């Protein structure tokens with residue numbers, strides 16, 4: 001993975017390029033940013049950059065004179081410079097691109113009391129190849145562990161200590177990329193000494209999403225590299241580039257994904273999930289009742305076109321009726337997928353039969369109005385306001 005494979009995050013990329021150029025790489029960097037912002041992808045790209053055999057000679061971009069005398073041009077050449085970051089073709093880059101460089105080690109949450117990451121490398125490589133922005137639930141599902149807690153175990157920590165005590169095989173550095181140090185729990189204490197006084201040429205690249213869930217003792221030993229929430233425009237551009245989507249379609253998905261590029265790729269790859277995501281997103285926004293957010297949602301929704309709006313409302317009716325069955329019978333054996341079911345189960349905690357009934361008639365009315373060419377912006381904004389009232393009324 002090279003920096004150009006990663007959407008947005010230009011500020012962070014520039015910082016990392018300068019860091020690599022300086023050759024004063026901290027022992028431990030913590031890439032911190034929201035889910036789907038690409039912090040793992042950036043950590044992996046940075047590891048490849050450090051191992052690239054051609055890095056320092058790449059078109060002289062790292063020549064010192066240029067760094068000091070030509071600052072302005074360096075800024076305007078940002079894009080070009082990132083193209084040249086890691087060469088992408090040397091043996092080290094080729095191995096790194098397949099997540100198989102012998103001096104780039106990976107550690108990540110897995111399942112089982114004695115689990116070690118090396119036992120899951122095949123799944124891990126496939127996971128990264130498909131969607132390096134995906135979230136931890138998607139990963140744990142892949143391991144067949146939807147309902148189990150993932151963790152980074154004591155055995156894994158010991159395996160890391162052992163791996164990093166060996167000499168580098170062929171790279172300039174020994175690099176450990178750890179995804180989600182949040183999952184270390186107290187076992188993280190086993191790594192403190194190693195992170196503080198690592199063997200020569202050893203670098204830790206941690207990619208995390210939730211600062212509060214990381215041991216303070218680990219945090220304090222890392223230099224923070226923050227990644228930003230991606231904008232809708234960046235997500236849309238990423239979808240056009242990586243999935244060859246039409247601009248309108250890419251914008252719709254980006255709007256749903258709310259800055260999470262992993263979720264956007266999942267929607268792009270599984271179009272049948274669209275209505276479910278759209279509905280859940282809408283319900284959440286109606287629940288929050290933020291006027292600006294709802295106006296924006298309505299404007300985007302209005303662009304979908306009548307047939308799609310109708311289909312969406314029919315899906316919503318199906319979902320609401322299944323929820324009524326759930327309340328009436330307590331029977332979770334419904335015609336909902338697991339993620340829809342868990343949402344339905346959470347929602348029945350705050351919605352009773354009567355409220356859901358009111359939502360059903362609201363959706364039915366909307367089908368009627370849409371068929372009669374009502375203005376979708378006005379219609380759905382009004383509906384959003386009514387839904388907010390229904391959701392927020394005490395039962």
Ligand SMILES: [Zn+2]
Pocket residue numbers: 051052053054055086087088089090091092093094
């Ligand atoms: Zn290279």
